[in-house]
Amino acid sequence: MNALSESKKPLDTRTYAISELAREFGVTPRALRFYEDKGLLSPDRDGMNRVYSNRDRARLKLILSGRKVGFSLNDIREILDLYDLGDNQRSQLRAAYKKHKQQIEVLNQQRLEIDEALDALHKGVSWLESKLDTIGPSENESEAARAYDAVARKSFETEED
Numbered sequence: 001m002n003a004l005s006e007s008k009k010p011l012d013t014r015t016y017a018i019s020e021l022a023r024e025f026g027v028t029p030r031a032l033r034f035y036e037d038k039g040l041l042s043p044d045r046d047g048m049n050r051v052y053s054n055r056d057r058a059r060l061k062l063i064l065s066g067r068k069v070g071f072s073l074n075d076i077r078e079i080l081d082l083y084d085l086g087d088n089q090r091s092q093l094r095a096a097y098k099k100h101k102q103q104i105e106v107l108n109q110q111r112l113e114i115d116e117a118l119d120a121l122h123k124g125v126s127w128l129e130s131k132l133d134t135i136g137p138s139e140n141e142s143e144a145a146r147a148y149d150a151v152a153r154k155s156f157e158t159e160e161d
Contacts, residue, residue, distance in 0.1 A: 015051045016051075016053075017049065025064055032060070062076070070103055079099065
């Protein structure tokens with residue numbers, strides 16, 4: 001089927017090759033095969049080729065969104081598996097809401113830990129700088145610095161030629 005007739009199909013019956021979805025979402029075909037192996041995507045087959053439906057495309061979008069905010073593949077699977085329960089997606093929406101709230105708490109805790117680590121590192125750098133300033137450079141350090149500068153200048157001059 002050519003691209004022109006493919007584009008005239010209604011959206012719900014459009015199909016995608018693995019390379020199309022990979023390109024559209026900025027992932028590798030290997031990533032799509034990985035999600036298939038994990039049971040998150042279920043493309044049809046046309047001989048040896050995978051044929052992704054609009055449903056697969058929507059699932060991929062949700063998978064990548066979930067991964068971006070730090071959901072595990074199991075969390076994503078739980079949400080995706082609730083889609084077809086026939087309850088107007090109520091169970092899926094509740095599960096997604098719960099997981100989103102939990103992830104907000106996890107990320108807020110990580111932010112606190114990162115802020116504490118950055119504070120400790122800044123204090124460490126300040127302490128180290130003050131110690132280095134009081135000690136001053138050793139003869140070997142000065143000599144090594146001059147040698148490095150000479151090599152760097154020579155390398156730079158060679159690159160310009």
